[in-house]
Amino acid sequence: MATIDYTQKIPNNVDLTSDKRLQRALEAWQPNYLEWWAQMGPTDFNTQDVYLRTAVSVDSDGWAVFGHVRMPDYRWGIFLEPRDEKRIVGFGDHFGEPAWQQVPGEYRNWLRRLIVTQADTEPASVEQQRLLGHNAPSLYDLRNLFQVNVEEGRHLWAMVYLLHTYFGKDGREEAEELLQRRSGNPDHPRILGTFNEPCEDWLSFFCFTMFTDRDGKFQLLALAESGFDPLARTCRFMLTEEAHHMFVGQTGVGRVIQKTCEVMKAHPGKNPFEYGAIPLEVIQKYISFWASSSTDLYGAEVSSNSANFFRSGLKGRAYEDRYTDHKALEGVYAFENCVDGRIVKEDVPLRNAMNEVLRDEYVKDNEKGIVYWNKICEKAGVEFRFRLPHRRFNRRIGVYAGHRFDLDGNALDEATWNQRVGDWLPTEADRAKIKSLMVPCYKPGQFASWIAAPAKGVNDQPAEFEYVKL
Ligand SMILES: [Fe+2]
Ligand SMILES: [Fe+2]
Numbered sequence: 001m002a003t004i005d006y007t008q009k010i011p012n013n014v015d016l017t018s019d020k021r022l023q024r025a026l027e028a029w030q031p032n033y034l035e036w037w038a039q040m041g042p043t044d045f046n047t048q049d050v051y052l053r054t055a056v057s058v059d060s061d062g063w064a065v066f067g068h069v070r071m072p073d074y075r076w077g078i079f080l081e082p083r084d085e086k087r088i089v090g091f092g093d094h095f096g097e098p099a100w101q102q103v104p105g106e107y108r109n110w111l112r113r114l115i116v117t118q119a120d121t122e123p124a125s126v127e128q129q130r131l132l133g134h135n136a137p138s139l140y141d142l143r144n145l146f147q148v149n150v151e152e153g154r155h156l157w158a159m160v161y162l163l164h165t166y167f168g169k170d171g172r173e174e175a176e177e178l179l180q181r182r183s184g185n186p187d188h189p190r191i192l193g194t195f196n197e198p199c200e201d202w203l204s205f206f207c208f209t210m211f212t213d214r215d216g217k218f219q220l221l222a223l224a225e226s227g228f229d230p231l232a233r234t235c236r237f238m239l240t241e242e243a244h245h246m247f248v249g250q251t252g253v254g255r256v257i258q259k260t261c262e263v264m265k266a267h268p269g270k271n272p273f274e275y276g277a278i279p280l281e282v283i284q285k286y287i288s289f290w291a292s293s294s295t296d297l298y299g300a301e302v303s304s305n306s307a308n309f310f311r312s313g314l315k316g317r318a319y320e321d322r323y324t325d326h327k328a329l330e331g332v333y334a335f336e337n338c339v340d341g342r343i344v345k346e347d348v349p350l351r352n353a354m355n356e357v358l359r360d361e362y363v364k365d366n367e368k369g370i371v372y373w374n375k376i377c378e379k380a381g382v383e384f385r386f387r388l389p390h391r392r393f394n395r396r397i398g399v400y401a402g403h404r405f406d407l408d409g410n411a412l413d414e415a416t417w418n419q420r421v422g423d424w425l426p427t428e429a430d431r432a433k434i435k436s437l438m439v440p441c442y443k444p445g446q447f448a449s450w451i452a453a454p455a456k457g458v459n460d461q462p463a464e465f466e467y468v469k470l
Contacts, residue, residue, distance in 0.1 A: 003057050004079060011077030013058065014161070021328045023166050026078075029175055031275045033156070036179040037072060038274035039080060042136070042149055046072050049469040050146045051458065053156075055079055058237050066459045072185055074150045078161045079333045080233040089227030091326040092313040097400065099229040103166045107312045111228060112167055114315055116174050117191055118219060119159030120181065124195035125212070127183035132205055137448035142201070143458060143467035144248045148209060151241045158234045166230065193396060194293045201434045202451075203278065204254060207290035210249030210369060215297040217242050218318050218362045225316030250369050251454060256283060258452040261380035272431055276449030280377070280384040282434070287386060288407065292394035298359040298397045301335060306354035317354065320359045333357065338392075338399040341411055363391060394425065442470055 005014045009027055014022045038046065049068035057063050058081050087099040103111055126149050136142035156178065165173035184196045194215075199208050220242060221450050224235040256278055263277040264270075272279045298305065309315035310328065317323065325331060333353030337346045352358075366388050373386045390409030392400040404417035407424060426434075441448040447465035457465055 004055060004077060004089045006056075006075060006077075010157075011075045011079075013079050016078070019165075021277060022165055026161065026171060029160060029164070029172075032176070032179055033076070033153075033160075036123065037126075037153060040123070040182070041130060041153070042071065042126075042132075042146060043130055045133050045142075045146065045468070046070065051143050051461070051465070051467045052147055053243070053459070055237075058082065058240075063240065071150060074153070076150070076154050076157045078157055079237050080230065081236040083229065087229060087232075089313040090225055090320050091323075091328070092227070092311050093314045093327070094227055094313040095326045097227075097313075099227050099232070101229055103228060104312075105306040107314055108167070110309060110312060111231070111314055112163070112170065112174065114168075114223065114309065115159055115162050115231065116178070118223065119163070119174075119178050120158060120191040121195050121216065122156040122159065123178060124183045124190035124192075125149075125199075125208070126152050126182075127190075128195065128197070128199040128208070129205060131200060132202060135202070135440045137202055137441050137451045138446060138453075139437075139442060139444055139465075139467040139470075140447075140454060140457065141252070141451075142442070145205065148213075148245050148248060151245070154241070155238055158238055162230060162234060168248040181310070192297055194290075194297055197293060197297065201438050202252075203283065203286050203434055204290065206249050206252030206256065207286050208249065209245045210253055211287075211290045211294040211366065211404065212243060212297070213249060214365060215294045215362060217246060218358055218365070219297075221318035221357055221361075222315050225318075225320045227313030240375075250334070250372060252451075253283065253287070253369075254373055254376055255454060256450060257376045257386075258380070259450055261377060261382045262452070263314055264382055265380060273368075276437060278434065278437065279449050280382070280386075282426070282430050284386055284425060286434075287431060289425050290392065292389050293396075295359065295362070295391055296395055296397040298362065299355045301337075301356045301359075302348050302399075303355050304352065304354050307349075307351040310351050310354045310427060315354075317357055328354075339405050359391065363388070389424075442468075 004011050008016060010016060010030065047070060050071055051066060052069050052074060053064040053066050054075055055063055056065050089095055089097045089099055129145060129149060132145055133142060136162050161173045163175045181190050183190045184198060189196045199205055220235045220239050224232050226232045237245050249458055260272050260277045260280055263272045263275045267275055328350040331350035332347040333350050333352060333356060335346050335348045335356060337344045370386050370388050377384050389407045390405060392405040392409040393407055395401050404412040404414060437450050439448065444466050447453050457463060
């Protein structure tokens with residue numbers, strides 16, 4: 001079952017031909033998806049050949065092939081990891097029972113909500129990034145943008161397959177609505193906050209793929225533990241694709257930093273902007289914005305929903321097998337509550353703190369990216385060091401929302417915040433400067449003034465490779 005059947009209208013490894021009703025429903029959704037792509041996907045690049053990878057199997061080695069393809073011809077399909085007949089529910093009240101192949105009736109609504117929430121982020125990010133092709137810093141980056149875009153489209157397919165297959169009529173309605181909501185539209189927005197934020201320059205794109213796609217990684221890790229086996233198998237394969245998105249973010253920001261360091265060495269004491277590079281302080285502000293916004297995506301710190309999702313075996317912890325107590329009935333989580341603006345330590349029943357448990361893993365993973373970026377500064381002999389903002393900084397969801405904290409998590413009054421916020425988050429002037437640097441650089445092997453070349457090409461291609469044929 002690992003090999004994908006590409007002779008079908010919808011490539012898949014789920015034996016779609018054996019279920020004619022499902023096949024028809026998905027084939028009816030397909031033109032609507034393509035229409036959405038034409039309207040809301042990358043603008044103006046749909047007739048160009050792009051060097052893209054396409055999944056050909058779900059095996060960990062050799063799962064993809066590379067070749068030039070027009071994006072609307074990309075073979076979006078449905079790929080699940082193979083089924084393990086012995087798989088059990090790995091956590092919660094049903095721990096040890098055989099994993100479910102059908103949706104448990106009593107959990108149907110929760111499960112649908114989890115799937116729809118994940119699904120909604122996939123087209124949202126494509127919409128957020130749709131204009132970026134016009135000012136790409138290189139063909140290499142342009143190609144990476146489009147790779148991320150087509151794979152987010154495929155993730156939507158993955159989730160829509162689950163909705164169509166297991167949720168009947170309301171699943172099909174949800175699949176339609178996924179094509180109706182629009183990122184940033186005040187009347188009909190995407191479900192989660194970060195996915196409505198504008199992402200109009202490449203520094204934002206790299207921060208987005210670093211921090212927001214990484215939220216995706218941890219949501220997928222938690223759903224890959226699900227007792228609902230088709231969801232777990234879907235998410236496992238999505239994680240394989242997702243890794244590249246975070247690579248684009250981490251190395252993208254890294255290359256911006258590297259270029260700035262080079263300019264700083266060549267022109268000591270000067271503002272890097274004067275030489276077409278981005279000051280490290282401004283990069284830090286973008287990091288602080290996207291990291292804090294993405295930290296909100298885990299939801300409230302103490303949450304009965306998260307307890308329900310865990311208890312029912314629908315959404316687990318990332319790396320559940322690292323834990324010994326899979327029921328999490330006895331443990332507590334030492335939580336720093338915010339009461340009247342003051343931090344108060346409280347023990348919360350572990351199940352109610354599952355959002356925070358997942359956020360902890362996310363923060364740890366983000367820290368590794370910061371270490372990677374600081375090594376670039378260190379190697380260049382530049383003193384500046386990047387940092388992750390404290391998780392309390394600039395939050396809109398959870399107990400810290402509505403209060404003010406600095407980058408170290410110290411409480412501030414409103415007046416101090418207003419005085420300092422321009423040092424911590426991008427100002428209008430910063431954004432305008434960044435925008436002014438966003439001029440396209442489409443010559444093979446060349447890069448815009450504000451970013452260094454990557455260490456190596458995609459699929460070991462040479463530097464002058466024509467990733468996108470314009
Ligand atoms: Fe995705
Ligand atoms: Fe992604």
